[in-house]
Amino acid sequence: MSVVAKIVRAQARDAIRSRWLLGYAAFFFLLTEGVIRFSGDGPKAVLTLASATLIVVPLVTLVLATIHVYNAREFTELLLAQPIRRSSLFKGLYLGLALPLAAGFVAGVGLPFLLHGGGDPANRGAMITLVALGAVLTFSFTAISFSIALFAEDRLRGLGVALGLWLLVGLLYDGLVLVAVALFSDYPIERPLLALTFANPVDLARVLLLLKLDVAALMGYTGAVFQRAFSGALGPSLAAAMLGVWITAPLMLGARQFRRKDF
Amino acid sequence: MIEVSKVTKRFGDNQVLRGVDLTVAGGRVMGLVGPNGAGKTTLIKTLLGLCQPTSGEIRIDGETILGTEGSYRARIGYMPQIARFPENLTGAELFDMLRDLRGEPGALDAELLRGFSLDGQLDKPLRVLSGGTRQKVNACLALLFRPSILVLDEPTAGLDPLSSAILKDRILSLRSEGVTVLVTSHIMSELEELCDDVAFLLDGVTRFVGPVAQLTAMTQKANLERAIAALMIREVA
Numbered sequence: 001m002s003v004v005a006k007i008v009r010a011q012a013r014d015a016i017r018s019r020w021l022l023g024y025a026a027f028f029f030l031l032t033e034g035v036i037r038f039s040g041d042g043p044k045a046v047l048t049l050a051s052a053t054l055i056v057v058p059l060v061t062l063v064l065a066t067i068h069v070y071n072a073r074e075f076t077e078l079l080l081a082q083p084i085r086r087s088s089l090f091k092g093l094y095l096g097l098a099l100p101l102a103a104g105f106v107a108g109v110g111l112p113f114l115l116h117g118g119g120d121p122a123n124r125g126a127m128i129t130l131v132a133l134g135a136v137l138t139f140s141f142t143a144i145s146f147s148i149a150l151f152a153e154d155r156l157r158g159l160g161v162a163l164g165l166w167l168l169v170g171l172l173y174d175g176l177v178l179v180a181v182a183l184f185s186d187y188p189i190e191r192p193l194l195a196l197t198f199a200n201p202v203d204l205a206r207v208l209l210l211l212k213l214d215v216a217a218l219m220g221y222t223g224a225v226f227q228r229a230f231s232g233a234l235g236p237s238l239a240a241a242m243l244g245v246w247i248t249a250p251l252m253l254g255a256r257q258f259r260r261k262d263f
Numbered sequence: 264m265i266e267v268s269k270v271t272k273r274f275g276d277n278q279v280l281r282g283v284d285l286t287v288a289g290g291r292v293m294g295l296v297g298p299n300g301a302g303k304t305t306l307i308k309t310l311l312g313l314c315q316p317t318s319g320e321i322r323i324d325g326e327t328i329l330g331t332e333g334s335y336r337a338r339i340g341y342m343p344q345i346a347r348f349p350e351n352l353t354g355a356e357l358f359d360m361l362r363d364l365r366g367e368p369g370a371l372d373a374e375l376l377r378g379f380s381l382d383g384q385l386d387k388p389l390r391v392l393s394g395g396t397r398q399k400v401n402a403c404l405a406l407l408f409r410p411s412i413l414v415l416d417e418p419t420a421g422l423d424p425l426s427s428a429i430l431k432d433r434i435l436s437l438r439s440e441g442v443t444v445l446v447t448s449h450i451m452s453e454l455e456e457l458c459d460d461v462a463f464l465l466d467g468v469t470r471f472v473g474p475v476a477q478l479t480a481m482t483q484k485a486n487l488e489r490a491i492a493a494l495m496i497r498e499v500a
Contacts, residue, residue: 003364010352010360017351017388074347078404081311082364083337262274262314 003088011096021104028108041119046126053134058141062162065145070155090258098142102135129212133205140201143250150257169202193225201246204239264289270319279305281467292444294454297464303447340410346401354385369407378429394421415446451488
């Protein structure tokens with residue numbers, strides 16, 4: 001087994017015993033169970049869960065992952081004093097946190113659907129998309145958290161940046177886009193708007209999911225523009241590729257900082 | 264053997280090390296002393312590759328460590344100042360993790376294990392252990408792979424007098440086995456007990472490096488504590 005896998009195994013063993021992670025999984029379990037009981041397992045359930053996922057997953061991931069990196073600082077130093085490469089250690093620490101977080105989300109949302117016989121068959125594609133997008137967002141925001149915590153020495157500052165980022169991408173983004181649209185309504189703004197969608201992983205996930213559900217009315221402004229701009233499979237493929245960039249880019253930034261950092 | 268020459272380290276505007284020169288010969292114990300903020304921990308981190316020096320040279324057993332992959336660290340046992348481990352793992356799992364990572368069958372030091380009475384503590388999550396018990400785990404971890412060099416950052420901080428004595432005895436017995444030791448502490452009587460040599464660090468510069476006896480003779484003081492105090496007063500004046 002590689003050094004990376006060994007670090008992942010030990011870190012994951014620590015993480016899955018954490019009350020926070022168990023609470024996180026339990027939250028999604030209860031939410032999903034409740035939604036299925038009250039509104040069935042149709043598109044409406046997926047939509048409700050999607051709204052919760054797009055808000056909660058980035059928030060919890062940013063907060064838990066940022067705090068984790070700061071709390072693990074001393075132990076990270078101990079591991080750095082072992083004869084292992086920094087790049088291996090970084091990968092191990094990242095995956096050792098991102099995998100349990102993603103697993104907590106997937107289990108929390110997935111289990112109730114399995115318990116209810118897999119949900120409405122017509123709806124299964126959207127359901128799987130939702131679970132996959134939640135996991136992808138977890139990987140992306142864990143990578144972003146690592147970058148934030150490695151660049152900001154001060155933990156309060158780091159946590160502030162993480163929360164500020166969540167406010168921006170999770171809550172304020174669509175509102176800011178609408179303001180921009182209102183201000184620049186005399187100009188052709190479709191292309192800049194598309195760029196804005198690509199600049200926000202939460203928006204990308206939302207657009208992907210709503211395209212799958214085919215409810216353009218609920219897509220917000222950027223989603224509507226997105227659907228008009230891309231026909232067929234091009235839009236979703238581009239959005240998915242861009243989400244991949246939202247994992248790899250912060251990860252590479254964090255890895256670079258980790259390799260050079262003075263601990 | 265640890266050789267540090269002309270090492271400087273700057274963090275932004277903060278010049279922490281301004282020229283550190285010291286050699287710890289094989290099988291000797293060197294105490295690193297100096298006021299808070301003198302750069303002791305930074306120097307230790309530089310030795311371990313946690314920090315890259317701005318300039319200077321560091322050799323472990325004659326080989327330069329700068330720009331290497333860090334395989335030299337297999338020979339060093341490091342006891343950090345603050346012992347914080349993954350909260351939900353047990354002590355036993357922590358030792359297993361390190362053995363697994365290094366691919367070596369590291370054995371717990373029998374003498375420490377017996378003296379520290381850690382039995383029964385190693386199956387509890389590390390989060391519920393007291394600070395002193397965690398420090399004992401920290402000490403066992405540093406000795407896990409029979410290192411030929413020990414780097415100890417305030418090793419007895421938080422230990423009760425009995426455990427502290429056991430650890431010091433073990434350090435001395437390791438020295439007689441040929442292990443090289445670099446140790447920091449603010450307790451001068453402790454260093455006097457342990458050390459052959461002492462390095463006095465002030466404002467990032469080694470102001471004195473040599474045998475303890477030489478320092479006390481030079482300052483005409485009865486013990487290390489008085490001698491270091493005399494050095495500090497002289498440097499400030």
